Amino acid sequence: MKSTMRDTFLAQLLARMRERDDIVLLSADFGAPAIDAIRAEFPDRFYNVGIAEQNLINLATGFALEGFTVVGYAIAPFITMRCFEQIRVNLAILSQLRPMNVTLVGVGAGFSYDVSGPTHHCLEDLAIMSVLPNVAVFSPSDHSQAPLLAEHCLTQAGIKYLRFDAKPHLPIADANNDGLLEKGFRILNAGRDVALVCTGFMSHVAMGLLPELRAQGIAPQIIDLVAYNGVNKEALADALAGCQRVLLLQEALPNGGIEPLLRELSASGSGRRFEHISAQSHYSFEIGSRESIHAACGLGREHILQTILATREDQA
Known part of the structure; x- marks a missing residue:
């Protein structure tokens, strides 16, 4: 419920x-x-x-x-x-x-x-x-x-x-919290094509993209980051292993927070690339739903989907 x-x-x-x-x-x-x-x-x-x-x-x-x-x-x-x-x-x-x-x-x-x-x-x-x-x-x-x-x-x-988050949400399907505080994250979907490191509401957005990604033959590793500045670095590095692209999805401004650690872990991987999808660096005065604000500030689901698809084309 x-x-x-x-x-x-x-x-x-x-x-x-x-x-x-x-x-x-x-x-x-x-x-x-x-x-x-x-x-x-x-x-x-x-x-x-x-x-x-x-x-x-x-x-x-x-x-x-x-x-x-x-x-x-x-x-x-x-x-x-x-x-x-x-x-x-x-x-x-x-x-x-x-x-x-x-x-x-x-x-x-x-x-x-x-x-x-x-x-x-x-x-x-x-x-x-x-x-x-x-x-x-x-x-x-x-x-x-x-x-x-x-x-x-x-x-x-x-x-x-x-x-x-201020709004009510359903729990993310088929996810459990075993070891959550020890690792600082949980894996919502196992995959190796691209790692989507998400936090807060953006984990819901990422999971909502799964049907479209699967239809395109993409199996993302979706990571729900909870211990934002206290994540187990070794466990996160293991979760990113094998992924050639890492995308950070967060309802926040770019530069700062977890981003430096993900850049570091990405740089340590052979050929691994890092990219963030965050809110554009300006304030939103648009009046509308969360989804419409996302679309206007660079967090829209279509933008995320196209970024992931472009990732596959870059690796082809």
Whole structure:
């Protein structure tokens, strides 16, 4: 069934709050029915800080230094970019000196708030958050991964950023999460013609292209990257072995994030080529569906399909 990453994560969080009295939830005036349930049951461990993400980070730091496990919850561009200096100083730097457990949950990855315009589109977060030392960035593709991430974040010390899509989706068919956090990725489709390294919603887009690719005789290796800046490098290199072309598909701006690692791994392969398919380096003011915005900014499924087909022609 369809569900949001947010609701599945918060349901798991509520279950753990019933078992532990050291978990605190902070919200930057961002609600949900699951939030209402937590607020009603644990009014002394839920705080709505208002539209004040910088203060949310300050409060999270204070609670964490007192031994609490903290979850901060807000719209993705605001909990990353509005308060980036506070994240850098209070969390990334300080957590290197003091034990802390803080998870920042950003809802609205990529263009998932499609009709809200460029203020709510979130294309820079993967690059700026993954460049920070001591901050683990996770970019799940469907809600089946949310409980696993909740357990990891609540039990493992450190600073984490979870990039959640705002829309409900079905789980990606026939995929399981065995070894997901150990490797940092899962293989959605096994193949050797071309490797499609995808993250978040783009994993759904890639899987949606499978019928057309198979009709063209192409068997792609589709990799769903979740531990965005903490992937097991050796395991990823093994997954790319045998593929002569690597395409990165991400709902983000180009240059940064996982791209340097994929370039490195591609360069180490005999004759392997790397290419990224990302959002064009400009802001989208078009009003329309996610699919129409994708088509306008270089992420459209037809563009991806033609790029893959061109890959085969180049190798012929």
